[in-house]
Amino acid sequence: MKRLEGGVTAPKGFMASGIRAGVKKEGRDVALVYSTREANVAATFTTNVVKAAPVVLSQETVGKRPVGRAVVINSGNANACTGDVGLRDAAQMRESVAVGLGIANRDVLVASTGVIGVPLPIETVCAGIRTACAELGETREAGTAAAEAIMTTDTYVKEMAVSVEIDGKTVTVGGMAKGSGMIHPNMATMLAVLTTDGSVDAATLQALLRETVADTYNMISVDGDTSTNDTVFMMANGLAGNDTVTGTHPDYGVFRDAVRYVCTFLAKRIVGDGEGASKLLEVQVSGAATSTDARVLAKSVINSNLVKTAFFGEDANWGRILAAMGYSGASFDAAGVSIAFESAAGRIDLMKAGEPERFDEDVASGILKEREIVIDIHLRDGDGRATAWGCDLSYDYVRINGDYRT
Incomplete structure (x- = not known):
C-alpha cells in the first residue's frame, strides 16, 4: 500500500470543487465531487430517527439504484427539521447539479451539515452549485477545496488517499471527511465521501463499506450526540481497469485494507479535531x-x-x-x-x-x-x-x- 498526497481527486476520473456561496459567515461552503463516468455507489446513514432532508432523499436514491455520478454537499446549514420545504430544497440542490453537469437527477447524491432547524437559503446554495459545477477540477488542490467546503467547526481539513495493486493494475482509494462535535459511536455529525477508480461489484462495495464503517466511524466519540445528518458515500468508477472485485476476488483483502486504512485515518482525524479537545x-x-x-x-x-x-x-x-x-x-x-x-x-x-x-x-x-x-x-x-x-x-x-x- 502506498500513501498518496490528496483526497477524493487522487483516483482516476474524479473531479471536485469547493466554493464560497455565502451560507456560512466565512469560508467555502459548497462542495462537489464528480465522476467522469458512471460509478457504483454505496452509502451508510445516521441511526438517528430524526433524519435531515438530504439523508431522506439520498437514502431513497441509493436504495432504488446504487449507481451515480456526483455528490453535492453544503455546510453551514443542516437542512434538518425543516419539513416538506426542506425536502423540496434538497431535491432542488440535486436538480441544480444535474442541470449544471448534464446528468440525470438520479445520478446525484445530496448531503448537508450545519445548524439544525433553520430553512436552507436555497437560492444562495443553488447559485453556489452553479459556480461549483463550472469550477470542477481534477487537481489535488480541487480535492482539498472540496474538503474545506464541508467543514463547520472543524479546525483542519481531513483527506487521505492510498494506492494498491490489484490484477497488476494500480487502484487508488481517496477520501475526505468532516466532523468535530456531535460525534458519537454509530457515526456522528460527520460526513465522508470516498472515491476509487477500482472496479468493484455494487453489492460488494456496499457490504465492504458497512463493515468498514462499523470498525471506524462507528467507533469514534467526542461528546455522545448522534446527529441528524451523518452520511458516508463511496463511489467506484472502474477506470483503473482491474477485474471487478467481489468478495471472492483473490485481491479482495488488498482492496478492503486500502478502504479501511483511509477510513481509519479519517476517523482518527475527526476525533483528534474534537471541539476543544487536547487529547x-x-x-x-x-x-x-x-x-x-x-x-x-x-x-x-x-x-x-x-x-x-x-x-x-x-x-x-x-x-x-x-x-x-x-x-x-x-x-x-x-x-x-x-x-x-x-x-x-x-x-x-x-x-x-x-x-x-x-x-x-x-x-x-x-x-x-x-x-x-x-x-x-x-x-x-x-x-x-x-x-x-x-x-x-x-x-x-x-x-x-x-x-x-x-
Whole structure:
C-alpha cells in the first residue's frame, strides 16, 4: 500500500470543487465531487430517527439504484427539521447539479451539515452549485477545496488517499471527511465521501463499506450526540481497469485494507479535531468473549464523560474506566481485567488480573501529558478485540457549543 498526497481527486476520473456561496459567515461552503463516468455507489446513514432532508432523499436514491455520478454537499446549514420545504430544497440542490453537469437527477447524491432547524437559503446554495459545477477540477488542490467546503467547526481539513495493486493494475482509494462535535459511536455529525477508480461489484462495495464503517466511524466519540445528518458515500468508477472485485476476488483483502486504512485515518482525524479537545484517546480492548463484546466495551469507555474529563485533567483515574466497562452491557470477568496507559512518554500498568497496581503518580502524569494516549484493556474471556477512538472533554467544548448558532 502506498500513501498518496490528496483526497477524493487522487483516483482516476474524479473531479471536485469547493466554493464560497455565502451560507456560512466565512469560508467555502459548497462542495462537489464528480465522476467522469458512471460509478457504483454505496452509502451508510445516521441511526438517528430524526433524519435531515438530504439523508431522506439520498437514502431513497441509493436504495432504488446504487449507481451515480456526483455528490453535492453544503455546510453551514443542516437542512434538518425543516419539513416538506426542506425536502423540496434538497431535491432542488440535486436538480441544480444535474442541470449544471448534464446528468440525470438520479445520478446525484445530496448531503448537508450545519445548524439544525433553520430553512436552507436555497437560492444562495443553488447559485453556489452553479459556480461549483463550472469550477470542477481534477487537481489535488480541487480535492482539498472540496474538503474545506464541508467543514463547520472543524479546525483542519481531513483527506487521505492510498494506492494498491490489484490484477497488476494500480487502484487508488481517496477520501475526505468532516466532523468535530456531535460525534458519537454509530457515526456522528460527520460526513465522508470516498472515491476509487477500482472496479468493484455494487453489492460488494456496499457490504465492504458497512463493515468498514462499523470498525471506524462507528467507533469514534467526542461528546455522545448522534446527529441528524451523518452520511458516508463511496463511489467506484472502474477506470483503473482491474477485474471487478467481489468478495471472492483473490485481491479482495488488498482492496478492503486500502478502504479501511483511509477510513481509519479519517476517523482518527475527526476525533483528534474534537471541539476543544487536547487529547486523542485510543481504547484497545483484547481478550473479550466476542468481537461484539469488545466493541461494546470499547465504545462504553470512549463515550464516558467521566473518562473524558479525567484525561483532560491528566488524572490516572482508572476506576472510571472499569465502571464504564461494568455498565456497558457486555459480559466479562472483572477478576480478569488488566488496564494500562501508554503514550510517547512510556507505559504504566494500573490494574492486573483484577488487582490494582501500585504506580507512581508522577510517571502517570507524564504519560497523560502527551497528546496521544492509548488505553490498553486486556480481558481473559476469549479472543474478541476492538479499537475505539475519542478525545477528552474540555472547558472549550462548552464554550464552542454554547455559542454555536451565534
